Amino acid sequence: MTIDLAFTEEEIALRETVARFAREEIAPVVAEMDEKEEFPRKTVARMKELGLFGVPIPEEYGGLGLGKVGYCLAAEELAKVDASHVAILGAHISLGTTPLLYFGTEEQKQRFLIPAARGERLMGFSLTEPGSGSDSGSLVTEAKPEGDFWILNGTKIYVTNGAEADQIVVMAANDVKRGPQGGITAFLVERGQKGFRVGRTEKKMGLHGTSTAELVFENCAVPKDQVIGEVGKGFVVAMTALDVGRVSLGAGSLGGMQGALQEALTYAQNRMQFDLPIVEHQAVQFKLANMAMHIHALRGMVYQAAAFQDRMGYDPRKWTRSDRMKKTRDSAIIKCLASEWASQAINDALQIHGGLGYIRGTPIERAYRDARISEIFEGTNEIQRIVVARDLIARGWVE
Numbered sequence: 001m002t003i004d005l006a007f008t009e010e011e012i013a014l015r016e017t018v019a020r021f022a023r024e025e026i027a028p029v030v031a032e033m034d035e036k037e038e039f040p041r042k043t044v045a046r047m048k049e050l051g052l053f054g055v056p057i058p059e060e061y062g063g064l065g066l067g068k069v070g071y072c073l074a075a076e077e078l079a080k081v082d083a084s085h086v087a088i089l090g091a092h093i094s095l096g097t098t099p100l101l102y103f104g105t106e107e108q109k110q111r112f113l114i115p116a117a118r119g120e121r122l123m124g125f126s127l128t129e130p131g132s133g134s135d136s137g138s139l140v141t142e143a144k145p146e147g148d149f150w151i152l153n154g155t156k157i158y159v160t161n162g163a164e165a166d167q168i169v170v171m172a173a174n175d176v177k178r179g180p181q182g183g184i185t186a187f188l189v190e191r192g193q194k195g196f197r198v199g200r201t202e203k204k205m206g207l208h209g210t211s212t213a214e215l216v217f218e219n220c221a222v223p224k225d226q227v228i229g230e231v232g233k234g235f236v237v238a239m240t241a242l243d244v245g246r247v248s249l250g251a252g253s254l255g256g257m258q259g260a261l262q263e264a265l266t267y268a269q270n271r272m273q274f275d276l277p278i279v280e281h282q283a284v285q286f287k288l289a290n291m292a293m294h295i296h297a298l299r300g301m302v303y304q305a306a307a308f309q310d311r312m313g314y315d316p317r318k319w320t321r322s323d324r325m326k327k328t329r330d331s332a333i334i335k336c337l338a339s340e341w342a343s344q345a346i347n348d349a350l351q352i353h354g355g356l357g358y359i360r361g362t363p364i365e366r367a368y369r370d371a372r373i374s375e376i377f378e379g380t381n382e383i384q385r386i387v388v389a390r391d392l393i394a395r396g397w398v399e
């Protein structure tokens with residue numbers, strides 16, 4: 001039995017729509033986007049028209065209401081063709097909208113979540129700072145209460161969608177000494193807010209379609225009603241968003257691996273060496289077989305975790321402790337394995353292409369550069385292993 005049997009008609013229709021869009025509209029422009037290192041405005045506008053910026057968000061808040069399963073299907077299909085589009089979507093949905101959907105007030109949902117779900121306002125998420133990456137709880141961007149406002153001062157880095165976003169979830173310290181235990185608060189900051197500006201944008205090895213920017217806060221007054229969740233509970237908000245992000249990252253890796261497998265298979269069936277298509281050589285077959293096996297395993301893991309998160313719903317107050325722990329552990333497992341399997345698969349696919357795989361502008365060369373970041377962002381794989389090990393020590397192995 002394949003997992004497709006569990007998908008609803010709506011999910012299958014969404015998957016077909018995204019597959020067609022990626023094939024017909026993204027594939028033709030992606031090499032140029034990569035070469036010019038440009039944010040893909042036209043295809044992002046089409047993603048908005050297709051409702052992709054709100055796939056998992058309930059219809060009452062402007063989304064398609066297709067849950068994490070639908071979201072992962074969309075991410076997977078986009079990733080078969082291009083990783084930048086998935087990263088743009090992931091920063092918006094997983095990291096940007098999740099805090100609003102799970103922790104926002106009704107007023108915040110009306111004001112900020114609905115336009116985000118409709119794709120009218122692009123979102124980003126800003127946790128990392130120059131001095132705090134993996135140790136994100138040690139962030140020092142300061143938030144001080146003053147009348148009806150919180151005054152933000154500090155510099156954040158590496159924000160995906162940073163230079164493009166209309167609204168960003170920003171983590172700042174209401175009490176540096178307390179750190180993650182009551183000292184971090186999540187804020188919704190809007191583009192154009194006084195005292196907030198985009199600093200340097202990074203040149204990167206891959207993901208050339210994405211904007212990765214520094215954000216600078218200089219006495220930026222954020223209204224108190226733009227605190228997301230409770231003051232001091234921002235670290236929980238951030239980690240909850242990352243649990244969603246790590247599963248959708250898995251879906252992106254799954255799509256990237258399939259794209260690479262298809263490229264490698266087609267190439268191997270057509271490239272002749274020693275009077276044979278190279279696919280006849282067992283060394284090449286084993287690489288293809290390994291890719292297929294990892295794809296098969298990852299598919300089950302991603303959709304099971306997505307369905308589990310859908311079943312948990314989006315009211316954290318109703319979650320049991322064991323469900324929360326399982327969600328966090330499973331998303332760490334998926335993020336880690338998916339990114340490493342994808343790097344390996346894409347590396348093998350490049351090897352099958354021989355010298356051609358190393359030539360700038362081929363899809364496999366781009367995929368190779370794009371894939372590497374998944375072992376680093378949304379928490380490095382070393383951090384994921386720490387999360388899994390801590391859970392094991394606390395609970396043992398629990399299904």
Ligand SMILES: Cc1cc2nc3c(=O)[nH]c(=O)nc-3n(C[C@H](O)[C@H](O)[C@H](O)COP(=O)(O)OP(=O)(O)OC[C@H]3O[C@@H](n4cnc5c(N)ncnc54)[C@H](O)[C@@H]3O)c2cc1C
Pocket residue numbers: 091124125126127128132133134135157158159160161204207212373376377378379380381382383
């Ligand atoms: C393209 C890109 C997009 C990004 N997008 C965003 C975004 O949208 N929002 C955002 O907030 N951040 C974003 N990031 C930041 C990203 O999440 C961090 O880079 C990442 O978490 C690692 O932090 P760091 O770079 O400071 O590395 P460090 O934390 O300095 O780690 C360096 C090395 O030390 C290892 N290490 C650190 N601590 C331990 C430990 N306790 N045990 C074992 N090993 C350890 C790490 O695993 C890593 O290998 C992005 C980064 C990039 C490059």
